[in-house]
Amino acid sequence: MSETERSIFSRIIAREIPATIVAETDTLIAFEDIAPQAPVHLLVVPKTESYRNVAELASGDPGLMAEMVALAQQLATERAGGDFRLVFNTGPSAGQTVFHVHAHVLAGPLGEGTLA
Ligand code: 5GP
Numbered sequence: 185m186s187e188t189e190r191s192i193f194s195r196i197i198a199r200e201i202p203a204t205i206v207a208e209t210d211t212l213i214a215f216e217d218i219a220p221q222a223p224v225h226l227l228v229v230p231k232t233e234s235y236r237n238v239a240e241l242a243s244g245d246p247g248l249m250a251e252m253v254a255l256a257q258q259l260a261t262e263r264a265g266g267d268f269r270l271v272f273n274t275g276p277s278a279g280q281t282v283f284h285v286h287a288h289v290l291a292g293p294l295g296e297g298t299l300a
């Protein structure tokens with residue numbers, strides 16, 4: 185992938201643009217969404233750019249997908265009592281805007297800025 189094709193999330197991972205990073209492992213990074221849709225709205229993102237969406241990730245590296253779920257659970261436990269929604273927008277007409285696989289971790293009391 186050329187420099188111009190790198191995703192915005194790769195630039196966050198490389199600390200080229202700022203983000204509020206809340207967790208990092210060898211394979212994943214998690215940071216606050218810039219436009220939160222819930223009291224807790226984090227993005228969990230694999231460091232690799234190999235997968236554009238969750239379907240590619242699930243077939244290509246299911247273990248990495250399981251790591252994403254475990255980190256989402258950990259962050260939701262730390263920040264919102266443990267309950268959470270995990271959203272993978274997949275494809276432009278489903279609302280995906282960044283084609284570097286990522287999980288939205290949404291948590292917090294329903295009715296306080298949450299998606300329906
Ligand atoms: P998608 O629409 O692809 O499922 O989700 C992309 C998400 O990335 C959106 O919720 C959007 O608010 C978030 N986002 C886009 N650009 C940035 C950025 O520069 N920093 C952060 N923290 N989040 C971003």
